[in-house]
Amino acid sequence: MFDFLRDRGSTAEEKRLEALSAYLDNALTPAERTRFEGQLERDSDLRAELERMRLLKLQMRAMPRRRVPRSFALDPALYGRPKAQPMMQLYPVLRGATALTALVFVFTLALGLFGGQSAGVGSPAPAISMSQAVEEEAAPAEMAEAAGGAAPMAAPETASSERAQPTAMAESPQFAQEVLTDTLPIESAAPVEGTPLPDNGAAVAAVPETDLAQEATVTIEPTAAKDEAVAETAAEPVVSSAVETEEEAGPAISNTTTTSSSILGPIQIAAGIVFILFLILWLVARRRIRNN
Amino acid sequence: MNEESLVQQAQQGDIVAFNRLVVQYQEMVFNVAYRIMGDPAIAEDVAQETFITAYQSLRTFRGGSFKSWLIRVATNRCYDELRRHKRRPQTSLDEIMDENESFAFLRSPGEGPEAHQQRVELALAIERCLKALPDDQRIVTVLGDVEGYDYQEIATITRVSLGTVKSRISRARAKLRDCLQHIGGELLPSAYRLESRGT
Structure with missing residues (x-):
């Protein structure tokens, strides 16, 4: 060279x-x-x-060749089988393993890179999904306002009341029976409002159904106003439980992203370490084979 | 049975097949080791190690010339031994003469005692000059001039470039020439003397 x-x-x-x-x-x-x-x-x-x-x-x-002093033939008792050379036997395996771990390492790195990007885009998602959920909750109420009747309002309310079922049912078996019968006129919603609050156990006064409809309609508009309005109504536990449910769903999404990224980190490190180890072993094996 | 099938059988662990290869090449391996190491006892050890290593590494033999592969193993063992000893046997010509009673085998049927003595003296003089060479130059000279390998084969065996082989052989020959002219002036019979330059 x-x-x-x-x-x-x-x-x-x-x-x-x-x-x-x-x-x-x-x-x-x-x-x-x-x-x-x-x-x-x-x-x-x-x-x-x-x-x-x-x-x-x-x-x-023309230099004379010397006679061999003795035979160099190997003793079959000692060398019957070639001595196993693990490095030489492992060489192809090490080569394949090195290539494979390199691939895994690069893949996890790429996954982390693209995963990081998607997590950055997806981070505002919980807020969006929450407001969307509120809007979706409110949509039937808007329809109800447009129709001028309070009857459709019962549907989301009933759905919400179903979420509050476990606590409400404990104190109101009558309500449970009404829900099960699935015939839910507006009047039947009254006991829902009339049922005692599960959290502090304080009794809440029953609210007329028309008031409820109006208040529920108000909750759609600004969030702060909604909260105030909802706080005033007897349906507060129902609405807030719905919001809380959505809020729980929000962190759940972000938790999934955080969990995946927190799992990916150790995998990347482990893949990197394994790759380096295999690379070293492969180079050592190659060196030994070449020296022989 | 040809060499290729013997090698294949030996690769599968047939020690008898391998020993047939040993019998075929042991003189060559021993002589290369002897010329490089300059000591029959060390050469014997190197030759034995060469065959053991060759048998254990036979799986790495990927075809081609088995003889060249074996010489490469022997040369590597010689390098290892030279590195280990880091000293060359400092044997005088008289000592070599004394310990080489085996030179009697040089005697040809029609050769008289005087001619035989001259041949022995020349062989000993070359051995002495070979020992004085640096290790790298001695190895390429033994492979090239004594064993008759060409430059490309030597480059493959010693894992150096063709240019390095050319250079080492040329420098080694120049040193050998000077060494033999010096010895020849004192010891060698006129028939074996390398005439001085320009005469």
């Missing part, structure tokens, strides 16, 4: 001897050979040197 450096360090005499040796061993290219033969014709010293080298080579080649 660095022959040009060696050539630069050689003296003219060394180059001349090198060409002479190569000529003697028939290792010159045709062009070099022609050039060297031209030099031989002109230079009698070079011819004499060539003869000396030729004689030396003959003498070296």
Whole structure:
């Protein structure tokens, strides 16, 4: 590889001897050979040197070969089977494992990269989904207002009251029965409002159904006003439970993203470490095989 | 049975097949080790280690010339041994003469005692000059001039470039020439003397 450096360090005499040796061993290219033969014709010293080298080579080649002092045949009792060389047997496995772990490592890195991007985009999602949920909750109420009747309002309210069922049912078996019968006129919603609040147990006064409808309609507009209005109504636990449910869903989404990213980190580190280990083992095995 | 099938059987753990290869190549391996190491006892150890290593590493042999592969194993063992010893046996010519009673085998049927003595002296002089060479130059000279490998084969065996092989061989020959001219002036018979430059 660095022959040009060696050539630069050689003296003219060394180059001349090198060409002479190569000529003697028939290792010159045709062009070099022609050039060297031209030099031989002109230079009698070079011819004499060539003869000396030729004689030396003959003498070296004619050196007597020594007889072997003993047989070097291997003892079958000791070497019946080639000694297992785990490195050599493991070499293809190590090579494959290194490639595979490299792939996994790159994949997890890429996953982390794109996962990070998608998490950044998805972070506002809980807020959006919450407001959407409120809007969705409010939509039937708007429809009810447009229709001028309070009857449709009962549907979301009933749905909400179903969520409050476990506590409400404990104190109001009558309500449970009404829900089960699935015939839910507006009048039947009254007991829902009339049921005691599960949290503090304080009794809440029953609100007329028309008031309820109006108040529920108000809750649709600004969030703060909605909250105030909802706080005033007897349906407060119903609405707030719905909002709370949505709020619970929001963190659940962000928790999923956080969990996946927190799992991905250790996987990336583990894949990186395993990849480096396999790489080192593979290089060691390759070195040993080449040395043999 | 040809060499290729012997190698294949040996690769499958057939020690008998491998030993047939040993018998075929043990003289070559021992002589290469002897020329490189310059000591028959060390050469014996190196040769034995070479065959053990070769048998254990036979699975890594991917075809081609088994002889060249074996020489490569032997050369690697020699390098290891040279590194381990880091000293060359400092044996005088007389000591070599004394311990080499085996040179008697050099005697040819029609050769007289005087001719035989001259051949022995030349062989010993070359051995002595070979020992004086640096390790790298001695190895390429043994492989090239004694064993007859070409430059490309030597480059493969020693894992150096072709240019390095050329350079090492040429420098080694120049040193050998000077060494033999010096010894020849004192010891060698005229028939074996390398004439001085320019004469």
